Amino acid sequence: MTVLSTTAVPDHVRGALTRWMIEPAPGLYVGTLSARVRNELWRVVSASIGNGAAVLIHPEANEQGYVLRTAGERRRIPVDFDGLTLVAFRPEEYVEAADPPF
Template sequence: MLAIVLENAPARLRGRLAVWLLEVRAGVYVGDYSVKVREMILQNIEEGLEEGNAVVMWSSPNETGFDFVTLGENRRIPIEMDGIKLISFLPDTK
């Protein structure tokens, strides 16, 4: 399983993702692909994200059952503690 959530992403990136994945809500995409295809999709997101941000989650054989990465500027950043990925918040800059 692969899930992607986009915020403030360009329309052309959203359209490109809709070719491979089902957009179940605005900016939320799901699908089920191999590692190779997932890496290609991640590369497309990195190249086309511009000022937006994204979180990409996929099934993984670990204790939580999934893994994820964040892309672009976001207050939420992944950190690893005792072998488990958690989310940390950066201070609000406003």
């Protein structure tokens, strides 16, 4: 099973994702994909992320049983710690400085 969470992605990306996965909640996509389709969808999402963000979780033969990939600038960042993926937090000041003013 593959899980993909998105924030503020273009409509054409959302359309591409719903061709292959279901969207049980806004911006949350779930499906069973081949590695080829999963990698192609991730390439499209990460290339067109803009000011948005995305997180992809899919099965992998490792200690945790999954891999976590991210695209876009957000406060939470995955960190490899001796083969385990942990999530670290950037200081809020960093995230506020990285966000564009509105």
